[in-house]
Amino acid sequence: MAETEPRVVVFTCNWSAYGALETAGSQRLAYPANVRPIRVICLGRLHPGLILKAFELGADGVLLLGCPPGECYYEFGNERAEELFKETRAIAHLLGIEDERLMLDWVGAGEGEAFVQKVTEFYRQATCWRDL
Amino acid sequence: MEAIQQIIKSTKAYYCLECGKCTSVCPISRREPAYSPRLTVERAMWGEGEELLTDALLWSCLTCQHCSERCPSDVYYAEFIRDLRALARGAGEQGLCSHGEAIQTWMRMMASPDLKQNRLKWLDEDLKVCTLQQALRQAQEGPQDTANSDIVYFVGCLPYYDVLFTKIGAQGVEIAQSAVRVLNRLGIEPIILENERCCGHDLLWEGDVTNFRKLAELNVAMLQATGAKRIITACPECYRTLSVDYPEYVGSLGMEVVHISQLLAERLVGSWKLEVGSWKKVTYQDPCRLGRFMGVYEEPRQVISALGLELVEMNHSGKNALCCGTNCWTNCGAINKQIQVDRLREARATGAELLVTACAKCQIHFKCALDDARLDQEIGIEIRDLVTLVDAALAQEEGGSKA
Numbered sequence: 001m002a003e004t005e006p007r008v009v010v011f012t013c014n015w016s017a018y019g020a021l022e023t024a025g026s027q028r029l030a031y032p033a034n035v036r037p038i039r040v041i042c043l044g045r046l047h048p049g050l051i052l053k054a055f056e057l058g059a060d061g062v063l064l065l066g067c068p069p070g071e072c073y074y075e076f077g078n079e080r081a082e083e084l085f086k087e088t089r090a091i092a093h094l095l096g097i098e099d100e101r102l103m104l105d106w107v108g109a110g111e112g113e114a115f116v117q118k119v120t121e122f123y124r125q126a127t128c129w130r131d132l
Numbered sequence: 133m134e135a136i137q138q139i140i141k142s143t144k145a146y147y148c149l150e151c152g153k154c155t156s157v158c159p160i161s162r163r164e165p166a167y168s169p170r171l172t173v174e175r176a177m178w179g180e181g182e183e184l185l186t187d188a189l190l191w192s193c194l195t196c197q198h199c200s201e202r203c204p205s206d207v208y209y210a211e212f213i214r215d216l217r218a219l220a221r222g223a224g225e226q227g228l229c230s231h232g233e234a235i236q237t238w239m240r241m242m243a244s245p246d247l248k249q250n251r252l253k254w255l256d257e258d259l260k261v262c263t264l265q266q267a268l269r270q271a272q273e274g275p276q277d278t279a280n281s282d283i284v285y286f287v288g289c290l291p292y293y294d295v296l297f298t299k300i301g302a303q304g305v306e307i308a309q310s311a312v313r314v315l316n317r318l319g320i321e322p323i324i325l326e327n328e329r330c331c332g333h334d335l336l337w338e339g340d341v342t343n344f345r346k347l348a349e350l351n352v353a354m355l356q357a358t359g360a361k362r363i364i365t366a367c368p369e370c371y372r373t374l375s376v377d378y379p380e381y382v383g384s385l386g387m388e389v390v391h392i393s394q395l396l397a398e399r400l401v402g403s404w405k406l407e408v409g410s411w412k413k414v415t416y417q418d419p420c421r422l423g424r425f426m427g428v429y430e431e432p433r434q435v436i437s438a439l440g441l442e443l444v445e446m447n448h449s450g451k452n453a454l455c456c457g458t459n460c461w462t463n464c465g466a467i468n469k470q471i472q473v474d475r476l477r478e479a480r481a482t483g484a485e486l487l488v489t490a491c492a493k494c495q496i497h498f499k500c501a502l503d504d505a506r507l508d509q510e511i512g513i514e515i516r517d518l519v520t521l522v523d524a525a526l527a528q529e530e531g532g533s534k535a
Contacts, residue, residue, distance in 0.1 A: 048296075049232030056241050090295040091234070095241055096248040 017065035019109030044077030136181035147205035154199030217339030285322035310523035406525035419491035
């Protein structure tokens with residue numbers, strides 16, 4: 001059976017985005033089951049190789065969710081994340097992966113609703129790419 | 133294990149005389165006493181082959197073939213390691229890789245037949261090329277107006293390396309742009325494939341034969357569809373892979389493959405006298421794939437002379453040239469860095485102000501070593517690709533006497 005649901009990987013940083021995910025959980029907010037969060041200690045710890053790997057394994061979209069600007073737990077981890085995001089996007093672009101399939105965003109630790117809204121919206125868009 | 137016996141046979145490892153000349157020239161052994169090509173061959177012969185497959189040192193070999201150059205029995209050590217790695221991967225070993233496996237990942241992604249890349253952004257308007265569509269029409273309807281479109285320029289991974297390595301000062305797509313501009317000046321408007329895949333060199337030498345085959349088959353099909361007769365590369369690895377490994381693994385291309393230095397030597401020398409830069413003395417790094425693997429030593433040197441540059445050789449040059457320190461994006465560490473620094477010091481000791489490379493990877497590896505500011509200050513040598521030098525010289529000449 002062909003898989004019709006898109007698959008979305010969300011890399012969350014441990015401090016803000018994963019906190020938001022937990023908040024969403026405690027508030028009993030639901031998000032699509034095909035959104036697969038992967039917790040890393042900080043988005044600055046990622047590498048183009050890891051993000052490309054998600055696409056290689058069949059992800060339709062990859063969302064990086066980290067700390068809001070100026071609020072990184074490690075001071076500048078989210079700046080590093082931005083650098084590696086741009087680099088990875090450039091490589092993904094060469095490979096014919098549309099820019100919007102790899103996004104970088106942020107969410108505060110207590111913002112469960114914002115987390116759900118962001119990943120659900122990203123998932124909804126991924127459904128459109130799948131239909132293309 | 134029968135497969136290991138087969139490798140011993142096909143690489144002539146059974147001819148080993150235990151003289152150890154391989155180990156004495158091995159750039160890895162010089163810095164890592166635990167690594168010895170002689171002992172590796174010995175262990176395979178003693179029946180310890182299966183242990184070799186799980187040994188981390190299996191991934192240390194640079195496959196630079198310096199050892200085979202000295203071997204009195206002509207043992208193909210690089211191929212011996214390559215085939216053992218394939219066996220190890222088959223047994224579930226992951227191998228080692230640098231750059232967080234990003235490079236191997238995009239190479240494997242390219243093995244997908246449906247890929248639609250955006251890899252031609254570097255083609256500036258002044259560069260004249262023939263697209264695949266034009267080439268196909270030509271193949272069907274006979275020659276069109278475009279000149280010499282039976283020649284493909286195989287670009288390789290330059291657009292991808294450009295993303296990762298221009299930040300350390302390495303020349304990326306600049307090499308491809310120069311190559312096309314130089315070809316245009318020679319009256320060639322090369323065919324360029326918009327969905328060209330990585331040649332697969334690195335995957336092959338790391339033992340990932342499955343994905344190498346996929347890449348090779350895709351490339352062969354696209355190249356043959358152009359109806360071209362000749363393929364030009366500016367990358368020694370593509371050159372070696374397309375001309376030697378494709379025929380061996382997926383069948384003959386039926387096309388001649390040449391490295392751009394060979395074409396330039398044929399067309400430049402004697403007919404043009406070019407002037408470039410303010411360097412008084414330059415030295416040249418023989419890439420292992422171009423030199424020891426393919427025997428192309430003279431042509432790049434002829435081109436350097438035609439550029440009016442004085443070439444001074446390093447202590448180790450030609451067949452004896454030292455490797456740039458890393459291969460197939462595998463296993464880069466302190467030892468590899470040390471090999472690079474040793475080589476750069478050797479280059480500087482010649483009194484040369486410029487190190488000419490003919491392989492994008494040699495340049496990336498050296499520039500990476502010089503990314504250390506103290507070293508850069510101490511060694512202080514410029515590094516440029518041969519093709520970009522020729523391009524610069526032709527640009528200077530423009531407006532003067534026409535060739």
